[in-house]
Amino acid sequence: MFGCLTASCLKSSKPNTIVLSGLSGSGKTVLFYQKGKIKPVHVIDVPGHARLKSKLDEVLPQAAGVVFVVDALDFLSSMQASAEYLYDILTKATVVKKRIPVLIFCNKTDKVTAHSKEFIKKQLEKEVNKLRESRNAISSADISDEVQLGLPGEAFNFSQCQNKVIVDEGAGLTGDVSAVEQFIREYVKP
Ligand SMILES: Nc1nc2c(ncn2[C@@H]2O[C@H](COP(=O)(O)OP(=O)(O)OP(=O)(O)O)[C@@H](O)[C@H]2O)c(=O)[nH]1
Numbered sequence: 001m002f003g004c005l006t007a008s009c010l011k012s013s014k015p016n017t018i019v020l021s022g023l024s025g026s027g028k029t030v031l032f033y034q035k036g037k038i039k040p041v042h043v044i045d046v047p048g049h050a051r052l053k054s055k056l057d058e059v060l061p062q063a064a065g066v067v068f069v070v071d072a073l074d075f076l077s078s079m080q081a082s083a084e085y086l087y088d089i090l091t092k093a094t095v096v097k098k099r100i101p102v103l104i105f106c107n108k109t110d111k112v113t114a115h116s117k118e119f120i121k122k123q124l125e126k127e128v129n130k131l132r133e134s135r136n137a138i139s140s141a142d143i144s145d146e147v148q149l150g151l152p153g154e155a156f157n158f159s160q161c162q163n164k165v166i167v168d169e170g171a172g173l174t175g176d177v178s179a180v181e182q183f184i185r186e187y188v189k190p
């Protein structure tokens, strides 16, 4: 499924580009090297520590889909940072305007102590809601968010996003990546 090393793939307009995002250590690169049954799509692995807005701004306009990788094993300690990163993606004008689908991939579920996707979804929604409220409290002149999330007076949940936001789980390390394959089949390659 992943990886594309041909010249045409690297320089083309890339209608099938998938951007892998998420914090450092969440498992993007392991996921990148997984082989699957799906036809090749062009995958860009954005290193978590180089979480420069410019890098994301550079690749998002080409994205047909975004896979946001979350470490389900070490979720609690990275939850806030992860939610902030996700918030940055979900408030990008390009993501919203182009309705770029986002898969929140709860990774490392090969370990029994990994948190469930239901738990992770709830927590991320709560954290995004907090970020949304705190940013809305800032005077509008200082707001850098390109798009406001959610509905006024309602707690945030992902179904309020104009683009599709899906939460699923798997493990790049053991090749349990069917959620990613399904996401690409259903939302990226019609
Ligand atoms: N148990 C388990 N460990 C995993 C899984 N996927 C990745 N890891 C481990 O998590 C660590 C980080 O994985 P990477 O793929 O390097 O993470 P990354 O997101 O590319 O990190 P950066 O490049 O720093 O942004 C490595 O030790 C992997 O072996 C998984 O599905 N299960």
Ligand SMILES: [Mg+2]
Pocket (backbone or CB within 6 Å): 028, 029, 030, 045, 047, 048
């Ligand atoms: Mg990496």
